[in-house]
Amino acid sequence: MGWRVNQNSTEKPEQSPVKPDTGKVLLEELTRPPEPQKGGWWRSARRVLLVPALAILTGLIFGAILMVLTTEEVYQAFGRSFGEGMSLAGRTVVESYGAMFAGSLGDPGRIITALGSGEPAAIRRAFNPFLESLVNATPYIFAGLAVALGFRSGLFNIGVEGQLFVGATASAFVGYAIKGLPGIIHMPLALLAGAVAGGVWGFIPGWLKAKTGAHEVINTIMLNWIAFRLTEYLLSGPMSRPDSGGLPITPLIEKSAEIPQFFQSPIRLHLGFFMALAVAWFIHWLLFKTTIGFEMRTVGANPHGARYAGMNITRSTVLAMTISGALAGVAGAVQVLAVNRSMAIGLSPGYGFDSIALALLGNSTPIGVVLSSILFGVLRNGATRMMVVSQIPIDIVSIIQALILAFVAAPAIIRTIYRIKIPKEAEQAVFVGSWGGK
Amino acid sequence: MAPVLQLSGITKRFPGVLANDHIDLTLNEGEILALLGENGAGKSTLMNILYGLYQPDEGEIQVRGKKVTIHSPTDAINAGIGMVHQHFMLIPVFTVTENVMLGSESVRGGDFLDRKKAADRIREISESYKLEVNPDSYVKDLPVGVQQRVEIIKLLYREANILIFDEPTAVLTPQEADELFEIMRTLVKQGKSIIFITHKLREVLEISDRVMVIRRGAMVGSTTPEKADKQKLAEMMVGRSVHLEVEKAISTPGDVVLQVQNLVVADPKNQIAVDEVTFEVRAGEILGVAGVQGNGQTELVEAVTGLRAAVSGKIHLMGQEITNLSPRQVTELGCAHVPEDRQRDGLVLSFPVADNSVLCTYYQTPYAKGLNMQAHVILENAHRLIKDFDIRTPNAQTNVGSLSGGNQQKVIIAREFSRPIKFLVASQPTRGLDVGSIEYIHRRIVEKRDEGCAVLLVSPELDEIIELSDRIAVMYRGKVVAVVSADEANKAYLGLLMAGVSPEQAESAKTKGPRVVETTF
Numbered sequence: 015m016g017w018r019v020n021q022n023s024t025e026k027p028e029q030s031p032v033k034p035d036t037g038k039v040l041l042e043e044l045t046r047p048p049e050p051q052k053g054g055w056w057r058s059a060r061r062v063l064l065v066p067a068l069a070i071l072t073g074l075i076f077g078a079i080l081m082v083l084t085t086e087e088v089y090q091a092f093g094r095s096f097g098e099g100m101s102l103a104g105r106t107v108v109e110s111y112g113a114m115f116a117g118s119l120g121d122p123g124r125i126i127t128a129l130g131s132g133e134p135a136a137i138r139r140a141f142n143p144f145l146e147s148l149v150n151a152t153p154y155i156f157a158g159l160a161v162a163l164g165f166r167s168g169l170f171n172i173g174v175e176g177q178l179f180v181g182a183t184a185s186a187f188v189g190y191a192i193k194g195l196p197g198i199i200h201m202p203l204a205l206l207a208g209a210v211a212g213g214v215w216g217f218i219p220g221w222l223k224a225k226t227g228a229h230e231v232i233n234t235i236m237l238n239w240i241a242f243r244l245t246e247y248l249l250s251g252p253m254s255r256p257d258s259g260g261l262p263i264t265p266l267i268e269k270s271a272e273i274p275q276f277f278q279s280p281i282r283l284h285l286g287f288f289m290a291l292a293v294a295w296f297i298h299w300l301l302f303k304t305t306i307g308f309e310m311r312t313v314g315a316n317p318h319g320a321r322y323a324g325m326n327i328t329r330s331t332v333l334a335m336t337i338s339g340a341l342a343g344v345a346g347a348v349q350v351l352a353v354n355r356s357m358a359i360g361l362s363p364g365y366g367f368d369s370i371a372l373a374l375l376g377n378s379t380p381i382g383v384v385l386s387s388i389l390f391g392v393l394r395n396g397a398t399r400m401m402v403v404s405q406i407p408i409d410i411v412s413i414i415q416a417l418i419l420a421f422v423a424a425p426a427i428i429r430t431i432y433r434i435k436i437p438k439e440a441e442q443a444v445f446v447g448s449w450g451g452k
Numbered sequence: 453m454a455p456v457l458q459l460s461g462i463t464k465r466f467p468g469v470l471a472n473d474h475i476d477l478t479l480n481e482g483e484i485l486a487l488l489g490e491n492g493a494g495k496s497t498l499m500n501i502l503y504g505l506y507q508p509d510e511g512e513i514q515v516r517g518k519k520v521t522i523h524s525p526t527d528a529i530n531a532g533i534g535m536v537h538q539h540f541m542l543i544p545v546f547t548v549t550e551n552v553m554l555g556s557e558s559v560r561g562g563d564f565l566d567r568k569k570a571a572d573r574i575r576e577i578s579e580s581y582k583l584e585v586n587p588d589s590y591v592k593d594l595p596v597g598v599q600q601r602v603e604i605i606k607l608l609y610r611e612a613n614i615l616i617f618d619e620p621t622a623v624l625t626p627q628e629a630d631e632l633f634e635i636m637r638t639l640v641k642q643g644k645s646i647i648f649i650t651h652k653l654r655e656v657l658e659i660s661d662r663v664m665v666i667r668r669g670a671m672v673g674s675t676t677p678e679k680a681d682k683q684k685l686a687e688m689m690v691g692r693s694v695h696l697e698v699e700k701a702i703s704t705p706g707d708v709v710l711q712v713q714n715l716v717v718a719d720p721k722n723q724i725a726v727d728e729v730t731f732e733v734r735a736g737e738i739l740g741v742a743g744v745q746g747n748g749q750t751e752l753v754e755a756v757t758g759l760r761a762a763v764s765g766k767i768h769l770m771g772q773e774i775t776n777l778s779p780r781q782v783t784e785l786g787c788a789h790v791p792e793d794r795q796r797d798g799l800v801l802s803f804p805v806a807d808n809s810v811l812c813t814y815y816q817t818p819y820a821k822g823l824n825m826q827a828h829v830i831l832e833n834a835h836r837l838i839k840d841f842d843i844r845t846p847n848a849q850t851n852v853g854s855l856s857g858g859n860q861q862k863v864i865i866a867r868e869f870s871r872p873i874k875f876l877v878a879s880q881p882t883r884g885l886d887v888g889s890i891e892y893i894h895r896r897i898v899e900k901r902d903e904g905c906a907v908l909l910v911s912p913e914l915d916e917i918i919e920l921s922d923r924i925a926v927m928y929r930g931k932v933v934a935v936v937s938a939d940e941a942n943k944a945y946l947g948l949l950m951a952g953v954s955p956e957q958a959e960s961a962k963t964k965g966p967r968v969v970e971t972t973f
Contacts, residue, residue, distance in 0.1 A: 308807070321779065321797075322759065322811075
């Protein structure tokens with residue numbers, strides 16, 4: 015027999031066989047539930063919201079500086095005189111942000127006038143900016159939930175973008191290829207196709223992780239590339255629109271597969287947004303109120319403990335990745351069925367990747383994801399308007415978003431800038447946390 | 453001559469807590485001063501003040517008669533004060549040399565690390581203080597005891613004269629602890645002075661020159677090992693009379709509950725850890741498994757509780773074969789498990805007490821109805837356990853990770869003992885706990901036995917095994933070398949068995965009484 019008693023058994027390190035994994039440590043940081051706080055809801059709300067709020071503010075300030083620095087007219091004005099330069103700089107910032115918020119939240123003056131006039135078209139146009147922001151937020155919510163659920167289960171799903179692509183492609187296919195179904199069946203079927211395709215794309219890395227230990231970060235990234243190239247092939251080959259002249263785009267989906275929009279043009283607000291809210295509630299219920307969610311969170315927080323408690327880690331891991339993938343798939347499907355009405359390569363401006371940051375911003379809770387998705391929707395939507403009004407490139411908004419996220423992800427920066435004291439427990443934690451410990 | 457270190461009137465307040473209350477402390481050159489106190493008594497706060505991690509609200513620190521202010525660990529090191537933390541501050545993927553030079557790197561030619569020079573210094577230090585270590589090994593490959601040596605070398609490298617050891621034996625095996633004590637003796641012989649923080653009475657008596665006892669932030673007394681004994685120290689520490697001896701009636705063993713036959717289990721490296729082991733545990737008795745850590749106890753427990761597959765052999769629980777059943781199946785048959793590593797296996801530190809108290813039963817009624825977990829039932833259950841088991845926690849929603857070690861263990865004990873169980877596996881149930889908690893947990897285990905539960909107790913602490921067990925099985929290199937009844941067992945005999953001496957040879961030691969072994973365990 016090849017067995018051999020460990021001769022040096024007393025020399026064995028007593029440490030846990032699992033080495034501290036940076037990813038794991040990061041996950042714990044990200045998904046740490048808020049400490050229960052004494053002192054009423056206001057203090058706890060303040061505690062939770064203070065850093066994100068200051069992060070947003072700081073992001074906007076940096077964005078303003080950037081705007082001024084990239085506007086040539088301001089330089090010219092400074093060339094004439096300092097006062098003129100400052101006033102133009104101020105005007106640029108106010109105008110740009112004014113346009114951004116008017117374009118994403120609505121112009122109060124215009125809303126009042128429209129309501130006064132009582133003209134339906136004018137009212138629709140006045141309320142459209144905010145409703146359009148919600149349309150923008152919808153795919154973010156689904157994708158953000160996908161990432162958050164993964165985080166809670168101890169999994170980094172970097173593959174949301176790819177899952178979103180296969181989901182969108184599958185639902186577009188069901189949407190245009192099947193004809194003659196009633197809407198009540200066709201639309202859910204198309205959504206389901208998106209969920210299943212995304213789910214399969216999540217299942218694969220989940221299964222590989224559970225069975226072979228292959229890290230999901232690597233596998234989801236690789237599956238992203240497969241998804242992108244597969245989609246390109248399908249869109250330009252078998253699924254391409256006959257009259258597209260070679261552009262990689264599918265035929266328009268059938269009317270029966272469309273997710274209904276509620277109002278007349280220009281308002282695009284659709285049922286999908288409310289589906290997203292319902293799904294967010296569902297994920298909250300699943301994660302925090304059910305035994306399945308308890309298992310997923312336990313496996314995520316301490317796999318050793320989960321094993322000790324008799325939980326099925328394989329099942330939990332695979333299930334979490336599959337649900338995560340399905341959510342990502344639905345993000346793509348809803349965008350196809352409700353907004354684009356066909357699938358093209360440009361469907362996603364990076365929802366899948368933004369959603370990682372977004373789940374972070376929302377502390378990996380469904381309600382947090384919904385709120386930060388709406389923020390992202392507002393910023394994205396406002397950016398378009400800002401570009402039109404003030405010729406500020408849309409990239410500035412991307413930079414502002416990136417800055418906000420950097421500040422949220424690194425609260426130490428915000429704490430340093432605003433001199434916010436770290437709570438005592440946190441300070442102590444620094445001393446006891448070290449290598450070799452638990 | 454002025455003492456090496458003098459603290460006078462050190463006071464430190466945290467919100468709501470007086471962590472240190474006018475503490476005076478004197479450390480003389482070349483002595484080992486033991487600082488004894490329960491978890492949370494304020495020992496670590498005091499040492500963190502000394503090490504510059506906290507600022508005292510009042511009081512002053514003098515080093516060799518000169519007043520010093522210590523704002524940071526750097527100041528502490530400059531004043532010649534060094535600390536070996538309980539959890540090591542080492543970087544696993546760096547070599548010993550790199551770890552030691554980190555923060556005070558030797559350089560040549562401006563910016564290039566001079567590893568050779570540092571390694572030479574390390575060799576010099578390890579020779580003169582008998583700190584055996586290879587400067588070129590990676591820290592992650594070293595056993596815990598050697599990692600600790602690296603920590604000590606780090607301090608000597610920085611020429612510290614006052615060495616603070618914060619619960620240094622908590623992570624060590626008994627042998628490693630002995631080696632550490634040897635090192636500590638060498639250090640003081642060469643003129644270093646040591647403050648040794650602990651709550652283990654035996655160690656205090658064994659190694660220290662002087663003992664100071666701290667309770668609830670205040671210094672309650674000072675003595676020498678010659679004048680004190682365990683009982684007296686324990687009472688000073690806890691502040692009330694303590695039963696170090698467990699009171700228990702003679703056991704009345706019933707039917708066989710656990711039967712292990714020719715069990716073979718492999719460790720993660722696929723080497724045999726448990727080798728043809730056969731024993732049984734009856735209802736109403738405690739079978740203690742003695743042995744130096746790493747002789748197969750961990751794997752034995754894992755196999756019995758379903759956490760590790762057996763290579764061959766059979767395990768029966770109340771007549772039913774449980775070999776290679778899943779942990780859940782074993783649990784559902786009435787097995788409770790207090791795991792060896794409570795933080796790794798027994799708890800989810802980021803979860804509240806309430807969730808941890810249903811970690812194994814969360815899916816059963818009344819805690820869940822179908823998929824829906826019943827939050828209010830779980831909470832009520834937690835409130836009951838907190839009361840019944842005297843768990844000191846702000847509330848049931850507090851994360852277990854923020855409780856003290858003793859209370860974390862109580863959460864596990866409460867969870868496991870409150871279920872209807874027939875068989876209890878307790879693996880190192882009092883590891884790292886203070887006297888009060890140990891007393892409490894021992895009483896609970898005996899209670900379970902008296903209720904008719906079969907108990908398998910695994911511990912490297914021979915005292916614990918002898919006090920609690922009705923029968924004792926000694927494990928050495930994966931084999932059960934002997935099973936003796938508790939009244940026949942004495943420390944010397946068991947110690948020899950644990951060290952690999954054959955039962956026949958050990959038998960002679962039984963009559964001759966304690967020998968060298970006594971100090972070993």
